[in-house]
Structure formats: C-alpha cells, structure tokens
Amino acid sequence: MRPIRLTCSAILAFALCWVGARRSGPLPPLGPLLDPANGAVGAARAARIPPRMKGIVPGLAGAVTITYDDRAVPHVVAGSPEDAYRALGWVVARDRLFQLELQTRAAAGTLSELNPQLLRLDTVARRIGLGWAAERKFALLKEGGPERRSLDAYADGVNAYVAQMQPWELPIEYRLLGRLPMRWEPKHTMYLLSRMNQTLSFQVPEYSVVLAGALVGRAAAEQLYAAEAPIQEPIQPNGQKATRFDLRKLPPPGAPDTAILSAAGTVALAASAVGGATAGDPEWREASNNWAVSPRRTKHGYAILSGDPHLDLSLPSIWYEAHLTVKGELDAYGFTFAGTPSIVLGFNRDVAWSATNTGADVLDLYRETVDDGRHPTKYKLDGAWVPLEVHEEVYRGPGGRRLQLDTLYFTHRGPMRSLRGAWVSMRWTALDTTNAAASIAVFQRAQRATSVATLMTAMEGYVAPAQNFIMADRAGSIGIRSTGRYPIRPGNGSGIEVRDGSTRASDWTGYWPLDQYPQSVNPAQGFLASANQQPIDPKVNKRYLGASWPAPFRAMRINQRLRADSAWTPDAIRRMQVDSGSARADLFVPEFLGAAERLAKGGHGAPELTHAAALLAEWSRSYTPGDKRAVLFESAMEFLSRGVWDELIPADSLSPLRPPVPGAMALARLMRDPASPWWDDKRTPGVVESRDDMLAAALVGALNDLTKKYGDENGEAWQWGRRGPIEINHLLRLAPFGEHGVQARSGPETIAPRAANGTHSSSERLLVETGPELHAWTTYPGGQSGNPFSRYYKNRVPQWASGGLDSALFGAVPPNRTIATLTLVPAGSR
Amino acid sequence: MKALLGILMLSAAFAVGTYTVGWWAVPVLGAAWGLAATPDRRPARVAGLSAALGWCALFALTASYGSAMEVATAVGTIMKAGTAGFLALMLLFPLALAASAAGVTSALRGAST
Numbered sequence: 001m002r003p004i005r006l007t008c009s010a011i012l013a014f015a016l017c018w019v020g021a022r023r024s025g026p027l028p029p030l031g032p033l034l035d036p037a038n039g040a041v042g043a044a045r046a047a048r049i050p051p052r053m054k055g056i057v058p059g060l061a062g063a064v065t066i067t068y069d070d071r072a073v074p075h076v077v078a079g080s081p082e083d084a085y086r087a088l089g090w091v092v093a094r095d096r097l098f099q100l101e102l103q104t105r106a107a108a109g110t111l112s113e114l115n116p117q118l119l120r121l122d123t124v125a126r127r128i129g130l131g132w133a134a135e136r137k138f139a140l141l142k143e144g145g146p147e148r149r150s151l152d153a154y155a156d157g158v159n160a161y162v163a164q165m166q167p168w169e170l171p172i173e174y175r176l177l178g179r180l181p182m183r184w185e186p187k188h189t190m191y192l193l194s195r196m197n198q199t200l201s202f203q204v205p206e207y208s209v210v211l212a213g214a215l216v217g218r219a220a221a222e223q224l225y226a227a228e229a230p231i232q233e234p235i236q237p238n239g240q241k242a243t244r245f246d247l248r249k250l251p252p253p254g255a256p257d258t259a260i261l262s263a264a265g266t267v268a269l270a271a272s273a274v275g276g277a278t279a280g281d282p283e284w285r286e287a288s289n290n291w292a293v294s295p296r297r298t299k300h301g302y303a304i305l306s307g308d309p310h311l312d313l314s315l316p317s318i319w320y321e322a323h324l325t326v327k328g329e330l331d332a333y334g335f336t337f338a339g340t341p342s343i344v345l346g347f348n349r350d351v352a353w354s355a356t357n358t359g360a361d362v363l364d365l366y367r368e369t370v371d372d373g374r375h376p377t378k379y380k381l382d383g384a385w386v387p388l389e390v391h392e393e394v395y396r397g398p399g400g401r402r403l404q405l406d407t408l409y410f411t412h413r414g415p416m417r418s419l420r421g422a423w424v425s426m427r428w429t430a431l432d433t434t435n436a437a438a439s440i441a442v443f444q445r446a447q448r449a450t451s452v453a454t455l456m457t458a459m460e461g462y463v464a465p466a467q468n469f470i471m472a473d474r475a476g477s478i479g480i481r482s483t484g485r486y487p488i489r490p491g492n493g494s495g496i497e498v499r500d501g502s503t504r505a506s507d508w509t510g511y512w513p514l515d516q517y518p519q520s521v522n523p524a525q526g527f528l529a530s531a532n533q534q535p536i537d538p539k540v541n542k543r544y545l546g547a548s549w550p551a552p553f554r555a556m557r558i559n560q561r562l563r564a565d566s567a568w569t570p571d572a573i574r575r576m577q578v579d580s581g582s583a584r585a586d587l588f589v590p591e592f593l594g595a596a597e598r599l600a601k602g603g604h605g606a607p608e609l610t611h612a613a614a615l616l617a618e619w620s621r622s623y624t625p626g627d628k629r630a631v632l633f634e635s636a637m638e639f640l641s642r643g644v645w646d647e648l649i650p651a652d653s654l655s656p657l658r659p660p661v662p663g664a665m666a667l668a669r670l671m672r673d674p675a676s677p678w679w680d681d682k683r684t685p686g687v688v689e690s691r692d693d694m695l696a697a698a699l700v701g702a703l704n705d706l707t708k709k710y711g712d713e714n715g716e717a718w719q720w721g722r723r724g725p726i727e728i729n730h731l732l733r734l735a736p737f738g739e740h741g742v743q744a745r746s747g748p749e750t751i752a753p754r755a756a757n758g759t760h761s762s763s764e765r766l767l768v769e770t771g772p773e774l775h776a777w778t779t780y781p782g783g784q785s786g787n788p789f790s791r792y793y794k795n796r797v798p799q800w801a802s803g804g805l806d807s808a809l810f811g812a813v814p815p816n817r818t819i820a821t822l823t824l825v826p827a828g829s830r
Numbered sequence: 831m832k833a834l835l836g837i838l839m840l841s842a843a844f845a846v847g848t849y850t851v852g853w854w855a856v857p858v859l860g861a862a863w864g865l866a867a868t869p870d871r872r873p874a875r876v877a878g879l880s881a882a883l884g885w886c887a888l889f890a891l892t893a894s895y896g897s898a899m900e901v902a903t904a905v906g907t908i909m910k911a912g913t914a915g916f917l918a919l920m921l922l923f924p925l926a927l928a929a930s931a932a933g934v935t936s937a938l939r940g941a942s943t
Binding site: 002005006008009010012013016017020027030031032033034035036037038039040041042043044045047048167168172176734735736737788789 | 845848849852853854857874885886888889891892893895896897898900901902903904905907908909919920923924926927929930931933934937938940
C-alpha cells in the first residue's frame with residue numbers, strides 16, 4: 001500500500017506544483033492566482049488608497065508631496081519639473097500599471113506575448129513601423145536634453161513604484177495572465193505616441209477612391225469620396241453666417257475601370273497589409289468636438305473653452321487626470337495619457353487648451369521597383385539601386401515560444417510590403433524623425449504658456465498626429481490652429497493616388513508653411529469650433545489637405561447653437577456638450593417625409609409608407625435614451641445606404657476589392673438629383689427606381705424590420721437607450737471589468753456622439769471659464785484607478801452619462817477634500 | 831483538544847507562510863509537516879485541512895480590506911467557474927497540495943523507519 005500511496009501523492013503533489021507554477025493551456029499559473037493574500041483577491045486590498053503613503057524614487061532632487069483629492073486626482077507639488085514627472089510616473093504606475101504596459105506592447109507589436117490570438121495586431125503594428133519609428137525618434141533625443149530628461153524622470157517614477165509595490169498590489173490583469181510587469185523604459189513614451197498616431201492619423205484615402213474606381217470609374221469614385229466636403233462649416237471661419245451648401249449632382253456610375261483594376265488590387269492589399277486602414281464610413285469614427293467662445297458672447301464676460309475628444313472607450317480610460325505644480329515654473333491641470341510626462345489637454349492659470357483630430361492626409365503609398373521580387377535587397381531610385389533596410393522580426397507567444405517570423409523592408413520613405421508580386425512603400429508623417437523631440441516638448445511648453453499667442457508659439461514644432469488645438473486665455477482671446485505637419489506633394493498635389501516610387505520626383509517636396517495652416521484668432525463671429533470637419537473652405541484655399549473628412553453635422557449643430565446665443569454660461573456650455581440634437585437628422589428626415597408625401601399625392605403612397613412616415617414625423621430628431629423613433633431613422637438610413645450603393649458591391653462576393661460605403665455627404669448630394677442612375681436598384685431588373693422610390697422603400701423596410709424584431713412601435717424595445725447604449729469595454733475585454741448598456745443622450749453624429757456600436761464616444765469633457773479667477777470642470781467615462789475593484793475605477797460613468805461635470809480643484813486641496821497623501825523622497829532619505 | 835490546537839497552529843503557519851513568501855509555502859510546510867508528524871496523526875489530512883483553513887483565514891483578512899467576494903465573482907466569471915467554483919478552487923488547491931506534499935514526505939519517513 002505504501003508505495004502506491006507514495007506514488008499517488010508524489011504525482012498529485014508534482015501536478016499541483018506544476019499547475020501552480022506554470023501556465024496550463026489558457027489557465028495562468030494557479031498558485032499566484034489563487035493565493036488569497038497576494039493573488040487575484042489581493043486586488044480587493046489594493047483597491048484602497050491608504051491615507052498616508054510614502055515612497056522612495058531614485059533621482060529625486062527633493063521630496064515631492066502628492067495630495068489625492070476626493071476624486072482620486074493627484075495634485076503633485078515638486079521642486080523641479082523633472083521631479084514632477086518622476087512623481088507623475090509613480091502615481092500613474094500606481095493607478096494604471098497594466099495600461100502602461102498594454103499600450104506599449106500594442107505599439108511595439110508584442111501583444112502576442114500576452115495572448116497569441118493578438119498576433120494579427122502585432123504584425124500590423126510592426127509592418128506600419130510603429131516601433132521602428134519610436135526607436136529612431138528616441139535615439140534622436142539629445143542625451144541630457146529637457147525632453148530626454150523628462151522621459152528618464154518619468155521612467156524613474158514608474159520603475160520605483162514597481163520595485164516598491166507589494167505583491168498584492170500587482171494589478172489583477174497580471175495575475176490573470178500569469179505575468180509580471182515589464183520594466184518601463186524611457187523610450188516607451190515614444191511607443192505610446194506612435195500608438196496614438198496609429199489611432200488618429202493612419203488613414204489611406206487612396207483605398208476608397210481606387211477600389212470604387214475599379215467598379216464605377218475614377219470620375220464617379222472621386223466624387224463619392226470627395227476631398228472637398230459639399231457642406232462647408234469649416235474650422236477656419238469662412239466669413240459666412242451660415243452653413244454653405246454646395247450639393248452638386250454626383251456623376252453617374254461609370255463602367256468598371258479595368259485599367260486601374262490591378263492598381264485597385266494593389267492598394268486594397270496594401271491597405272490591409274499595412275494596417276487594414278480604410279477611409280470608409282468616416283463620420284462614425286475618430287470624432288471629437290471643441291469650441292471656444294469670446295467674452296463678448298458670454299454672460300460673465302470671460303472666454304469659455306469646451307473640450308471633448310471622442311475616442312474608443314475603455315476601462316480604465318485612456319485619460320488620467322492630474323495637477324502638476326512646480327513653484328514659479330509650472331502649474332498645470334488636466335488630462336494626460338498613461339505614459340506621457342506632461343498634461344496633454346488642460347489648462348493653467350492663464351490659458352486652456354483642447355484638441356480634436358484634424359484627419360489630414362499625411363500618408364501616401366508608392367509602387368516600388370525591387371531587385372528581387374521574393375527577397376529584395378535593393379530598390380530602384382532615380383535609375384540607381386539603393387539598399388533596403390531589412391529587419392527580421394520574431395513574434396513570440398507566452399513563455400517566449402516563437403510564433404512567427406517576418407521580414408520587414410524599409411525604403412527611405414518608410415515600410416514596404418509585397419502584395420501579389422507588387423511592392424508598395426509608405427510615407428507617413430508619424431514615422432518622420434525630423435523634430436523628434438517636438439512630440440514631447442510641445443505639451444511641456446504648452447503647460448507653461450501664458451496666452452493664446454504663446455500657446456500657439458509653443459505648439460509650432462508639433463508634427464503628428466495633426467490636431468485642431470483650440471485655446472482660450474484669461475485676457476479673453478480665443479484661437480484655433482490645425483497643427484501638424486502637412487506634406488506638399490508634387491504634380492497636382494493630390495494624396496489620392498499611388499505614386500511611382502522609382503523616382504524622387506514622386507516624393508513630398510516640403511511641408512505647408514505655418515501661415516497657411518487652418519487657423520484663426522479672435523474672429524469677428526465671436527466663437528471658434530472644430531469637429532473634425534474639413535478645416536478650410538476650399539473657396540478660401542483649394543490646396544489638398546486630406547480627403548477623409550467626416551460629414552460636418554456636429555460642426556453644423558455646434559455652430560448653429562453658438563450663433564444663436566450671446567450670453568453663454570459655463571452651465572449652458574455643459575448642457576451643450578451633451579446635446580443630442582442632430583443636423584444629420586435635420587437634413588435627411590425631411591427627405592424621407594417629402595418622398596412619402598410626394599408618392600401619396602401621386603397615388604403611390606401605400607398605407608404602410610404613410611404609417612412609417614407618420615412615425616418618423618413624430619420624432620424630435622433628438623437621441624434621448626427613452627426616444628422610440630430614432631431607431632426608425634437609423635434603420636431607414638441603413639436600408640437606404642444598402643439600396644443605393646449596390647453598384648459598389650463587386651459581382652464576386654468574395655472579392656477583396658470592396659470599397660467602403662460612401663458617407664452621408666455623397667447621399668446628401670444624391671438627394672438633389674431625383675432621377676440619378678445611382679438610385680436605381682440593380683437587383684430589380686426591369687424596374688428603374690427613383691429617389692422617392694428608394695426613400696420610401698428604405699422607410700417601409702426599416703419599419704417592417706423593426707416591427708419584426710422588436711414588436712409594437714410603442715414598445716420599450718424601440719427605445720433608443722436599448723438599441724443604442726454605450727459599451728465601455730475593459731482593455732482585455734474582460735466582461736466583468738467593463739461597463740455595459742450605459743444609457744446616455746448620444747447618437748450618430750450628434751454633439752454627444754455614439755459610434756461604432758456604442759464603443760466610441762466622448763472620452764473626456766473639459767470646460768474652462770478663463771478670466772481673473774479660473775473655473776474648470778471635468779469628467780470622463782471611467783475613473784482614476786485601473787483596479788476594477790476600486791471605487792475610483794468607473795465612478796464617473798454615471799456622471800458622464802448624465803452630462804454632469806465635476807469642479808476641478810485647481811489650487812491647494814482643502815483637508816475636507818483630501819483622501820490621501822503620498823510623499824516621495826529621494827533614495828537615501830529617511 | 832490538542833489535535834484541534836495543532837490544526838489551528840498549523841493553519842496559522844500556512845497563513846503566515848503564504849502571506850510572507852507566497853503560495854510555495856503550502857507544499858513546503860505540507861512536506862515539513864509530513865516529516866515532522868507521526869503517521870498516527872494522519873499528517874496528510876491534517877496538513878490539507880490546515881492549509882485550507884489557513885487560506886480561508888487569509889481570504890477573510892483580505893475581505894476585511896474590501897471587496898474580496900466581488901473579486902472572487904469576477905475572476906470566477908472570467909475563469910468560467912463561477913463564484914463558488916473559484917472559492918472552491920481556492921480551498922481545494924491548498925488542501926490537495928499540502929495533503930499530497932505531506933503524504934509524500936510522510937510515506938518517505940515511514941519507509942525510512
């Protein structure tokens with residue numbers, strides 16, 4: 001008996017030690033996970049913020065005091081900017097350690113080391129050169145220069161926290177993945193900035209035009225995705241007192257352009273190979289709003305600034321709120337990204353600023369000629385063979401096992417890929433190393449700006465991603481500038497073509513001079529606003545800046561409201577931030593109703609059309625959670641889009657040459673041409689549909705579909721809040737750590753937006769009233785802590801959803817609003 | 831009474847060991863108990879029970895700081911084991927580990943005597 005017992009015990013003990021210490025399939029090591037003191041449940045203990053904390057940070061010149069206010073915002077008081085950045089690194093690591101690592105891995109292309117299923121994202125990140133550019137930019141930072149010192153200081157803070165962290169403070173995500181935090185390197189900040197470039201400026205407008213051109217001819221395709229928006233409400237005021245409509249007829253669909261079919265294939269594959277980017281359906285993504293009102297249009301006589309960047313929502317949020325103070329040098333409050341040693345969007349005593357994405361075309365593709373179609377070593381340039389930069393990439397999985405090998409090629413322009421035998425390279429401002437320090441320096445300079453003028457000067461070197469920076473100062477000035485580096489292309493200057501890479505004549509010839517940037521200071525209209533729309537009216541400046549402009553519906557609504565009032569208060573601006581009215585609905589609802597009325601008058605109005613139109617007419621054109629008609633409009637728009645753009649569906653359903661659905665601007669132009677051949681539904685041979693036929697069919701189709709799915713039109717299932725809630729996923733999409741079904745006043749293309757199935761919306765809201773005494777309010781859909789069990793993990797979500805804001809504590813934190821203090825001291829101190 | 835006291839003391843040792851050096855304390859202490867205890871004291875059962883009790887106490891301590899049950903529910907959901915499944919695993923793991931480690935050393939000790 002004894003040998004058997006011994007053997008069984010030994011096997012069991014060994015097996016348990018094995019699963020305790022090693023990964024077993026999808027399971028992390030069970031020992032550290034289940035450990036009730038230091039394992040996953042330790043997250044409950046780590047959720048507390050002890051009232052008094054102390055830490056040691058090597059490199060600190062003196063003690064730094066950090067006071068956490070009752071929203072868990074750290075107020076850092078340091079003796080030097082570097083010490084402030086060390087402290088910022090510490091507090092961000094304490095609250096967002098896993099986020100720091102995940103973002104860096106996303107740019108470095110090493111997510112597969114956490115989960116092999118993320119390999120595809122890694123290949124994209126590496127192939128578009130995110131890590132390649134980050135490394136090169138970091139290498140160019142001057143050792144001992146202010147930017148490098150700030151990155152070093154930030155890294156000191158992060159690593160000091162990690163070194164002194166208790167085992168139970170390890171973020172739960174690491175326990176679930178069975179990993180320990182990586183060391184934070186100063187260069188990781190550059191990775192984070194690369195990642196932001198991917199999010200905000202990786203757009204390939206060539207994709208849409210070339211693919212659609214292959215199906216309906218280039219002339220029609222260029223108008224479907226027109227570089228010039230037919231509805232103009234530009235960022236740089238154009239002197240008009242209302243929206244300018246230029247809804248010219250769309251050219252009819254032409255014959256498939258076989259000449260560009262091969263190019264279309266190349267571009268389609270290029271776009272997918274380098275990142276899967278498209279310019280399709282732009283108005284549903286990458287949206288943001290900001291606006292500023294001059295003192296003469298505000299009730300209190302002070303300028304007011306509103307900032308509202310829209311991004312994919314996540315828990316923890318991409319933003320972290322902080323206040324940095326260095327006596328006599330720095331006193332800035334606002335939002336920073338985890339990993340960035342500065343306030344990115346915020347304010348100081350004198351000036352406030354925020355940003356929206358410009359969406360300029362800063363990425364071009366080139367057909368390259370190489371010496372060997374399979375294993376190239378050189379590419380042709382002006383008749384000579386030039387060596388390629390070649391990198392062998394290894395992708396690893398958990399435990400370091402090798403998952404995949406890849407060879408990356410780089411020309412002087414940037415990354416190059418092989419696509420069905422063709423080689424295509426990419427030039428992208430995000431990869432340019434000129435002025436590498438600027439991406440760090442501009443925000444650090446902005447923190448110290450004293451006016452709109454000095455803030456604009458501070459941001460002059462900014463490269464990418466291009467942003468519409470809006471600002472307002474205590475003297476009452478307001479300003480905006482679409483800041484970034486905009487390429488000047490040879491020839492016609494267009495960025496919507498794949499150029500010949502074998503000659504330098506195809507290369508960019510320079511960048512826009514600063515004085516031509518879209519910009520304005522203290523305009524006569526008394527306000528400024530941006531919502532990602534085309535920045536300059538082409539009537540003012542026709543130079544090509546981009547082609548991926550979202551429809552200006554949010555800009556229309558914002559400007560319409562700003563024009564209508566001359567006594568703005570901060571609270572009125574706060575309410576406007578969550579305005580759920582829709583200029584898009586104002587444009588298209590009358591089209592549906594008009595079609596139904598015309599058909600009825602002509603004796604073609606079926607009862608179900610009359611009923612559908614009556615339901616739509618009931619709609620307030622506002623996306624409130626309880627509204628039961630918004631869903632009908634959205635569904636009708638979907639039906640309409642599917643019916644109208646059937647010419648863009650390739651005959652071969654498996655073809656990769658599938659252009660994105662044209663946006664609402666093309667549809668708006670089409671409305672002015674009731675008999676356009678685009679209206680005809682090719683799936684109904686023998687019948688030629690008109691505009692009204694298609695509008696009616698879409699409306700009736702939507703009603704029938706919704707009734708079938710959700711029952712009676714007055715039932716609760718039709719409520720917009722149930723059909724269009726906000727979804728805030730955890731970074732790893734772990735359902736228990738997300739916030740789902742959030743009811744908010746938001747809809748597609750409203751000022752308070754909801755896009756991409758509810759996962760994209762307002763990522764933070766900032767409201768600042770400047771003047772002798774500054775007042776500021778903030779919120780964001782999350783909380784300061786990255787610990788899902790902290791009361792500060794998602795505590796602001798209800799406030800955010802209801803349109804509320806908290807007053808930001810800008811100044812000393814009073815004792816009754818202090819929840820904790822942290823003192824950081826230099827190594828060797830007691 | 832003496833046996834109960836022994837179990838409680840061993841439980842405390844498992845708790846303190848886990849708290850200070852982590853989960854590896856469980857097989858190490860289990861093995862040590864197997865060597866130290868005479869076979870008539872059923873070392874494997876006592877070690878297993880004590881380890882489970884020790885971890886239970888640690889869980890209670892952690893819960894005193896905050897939402898340990900919420901964590902158990904969330905992790906149980908992520909692991910597709912449910913709250914009860916996760917809590918059961920948290921008790922069964924040290925129980926089986928300590929018992930098997932004690933069983934091995936106890937059997938070895940018996941073989942050598």
